[in-house]
Amino acid sequence: MTQLTAPRETRIGRALEHLRNGSTDEFDVVTPFDAVEYTDPRLAARERNLVFGRVPSIVAHGSEVARAGDFVTLQMPRNKVIVVRQADGVVKAFVNLCRHRGALLEEQEKGSCRVFSCGYHRWAYGTDGSLRAITRDATFGKVDRARYGLVELPCEERHGFVWLVDDATQQIDVAAWLGSPMDEILGGYGLPDLVCYRAEGFDEPVNWKIMQDAFLDGYHIQYAHANTAARHIHTNVMAAEDFGRHCRFIAPRKSIDRWLDEDPNGTSLAPHVTETHFLLPNSTLLRQPDHFELLTFRPHPKDPGRSRMEMRLLVPAVEASGMSDAAWTNLWDKNWQILLDVLHAEDFPLLRSSQAGLESADAGGMLLGRNELANQVFRRELGRLVS
Template identity: 25%
Template sequence: MSKYSDAELYANYQDILDLVKRKDLTMADEIYKIPVSEYADRGIWEREVKLVRRTPMMLGFSCDLPEPGSYWAMTRVGVPLLLTRLKTGEVRLFINACRHRGVKVANEGQGKQPRFTCLYHAWTYGLDGSLLALPENRIFGDVDKCDYGLIELAVEERAGIIWGVLTPGVALDLDDFLGEELDAMLRKEGFERFHSVELVELPAANWKITYEGNGESYHFASLHAKSFASFTYPNILHNTKLGKHSLNMTPVVGIEKCDPSSRADLERFVQRSYMLFPGTVCSFASDTAFGERDSKSEVVSRIFMNHVLPGDSPETSITISRTLVSAPFVGTPIEEETRIWARSSHETVRLEDYPVVQSAQDTVHSGGQDYFTFGRNEIALHHFHDALHEALKDEALDA
């Protein structure tokens, strides 16, 4: 379970139950419009890509680097990355490019090894990014190994989450980025206890069109009637602004029968979903999702995360979609239900959300409308676009 106090969980439950009884939600004062051109303009998109690369990004969790010598090579927003854990337990982040001629020193994926050797000319690097050796250095020429380590990027592991910045020389200030309130909330979630179930990469439409579906449940009744709407109440949502970010809380079907004296019930019947600027949504899903559990059973916390990133053009994006659980599950009685939940969550996004998202993308250049309109009930998306517009004013993006 989370580290939230019983009183905090009860207060969340009371807020959500009140909305359920009134069939209500947190609403904006008025509707909100965004020019469709903002989804198509290449100049705006290029600034957005720079912004994403300069903004702290949730790259992974502590479980992704389970022991010293662990590594994870990945590509995010066109930047090849190498994440490592040193013998000291410290996490480091580098651009995955040999300093000789730029070939990746590690193939994409996760594993464990003490060093990385470039396949092209066998330059070898340590977990700390230092250049350890190069063959035939006598005839290669005068090279100071200290000047040829892998290019390092800012990274910090905090409360079970690994954050990084994708632009060399840009500092990582998590205190400023998260703010005191959100930082405290994330610490209470206990991310360090989670185990990865599945990670899939899903190609989709423009990153903003794609991300917007994560910020409202207005579409659940029509699009997800047999999936997400089978265990959550559509269009009932409690939204809290947290600087650039926000927290959405939604009720799980059956909340009216919740036993408020039971911590397990308080965790089970209120879902928390953090919208982390600019494009990550990290949701704590009920353990009743896509199935039922004994109400007296211990709660196994579940994370369903979608990390939406700009693709190679304004018309494309990549979603890093992940599922995690708070207990070891392989070879246990909960393995089957865990894998069913994970598969169902990813498949719902791929088969239900993303065809619709692509349909919207197909109309962007049609001239069919000048604006996309967001209702008062889609308040989290108002906040997302306000925060994005404000961030895009940063003069550093002009460089």
């Protein structure tokens, strides 16, 4: 397994050699694990506090809050959150509750506004979190408005994504969290220039780590996706780079097979691979030949057997694509529907059954193989965060 960044064509060449040899990059050891890791409420609480409450995770693409006043709301493991674009272009995040009596301040999933107004007593807050209005304030009594604005959460926009730390007492530094190799990698992709064509969330009766694991796994493709992904992607072949907290790996598409017995002779093989980036703690970013897909996984605030997956399709803007509006829409609608069909028909049923099996009282010990390299990195690094 390569530890340092290598040119993409070199890494693709390594994947091609694996195809020729029936091999793959491997982790150092086979690793045992226990079912309780997916069912224990005490461990789930540690993950919410020591992982999501301490380190940055992606919650949106910047294009989802493109203009001043644009907002999205979400349920984080510790807080209900509003993410909103400021007048100066900065993105901020606040706990989504009125400081009067705790009512949910904004119930829409997304929108645009100049003030957030509580439906209970109509207290109003600016998009900068400041307390702007107390209804009937003459009879309410004296309030230090500077103290009772919305509670702000650490938030930063970097590489086109909005990152959040789910604890108001913490700091955020996305570049430091990514480390120089992954920060440089993401910085080279032009992600801020893309648009989020579609985003959707799915609440599933599955632990978030089971969800994350499934989308780092190149070992299951032939078996779980025999008539879909397996027609296009090779199974159990990856050329990986381990950056410590994060990793990325190349998986060859079957269109690369013509080069098994033929020298590429300088021809780029990039159109014949998918490149996956695991961004600790909970994101899988897939680099396809003409777009990116972002998958994020968050634990439920209370139940270790539930989680939320969010899927985003990130594509060149229609103006940059050279396509007509109709052709552009048709292309990405088709791509989105393919993703949804596989997710609902194949991935989710398997993952639900995994959670059900792991809840057995006598589940026994299980194993991660050396060939499940990205899953091993995920488990290793998550263990460091919660230890």
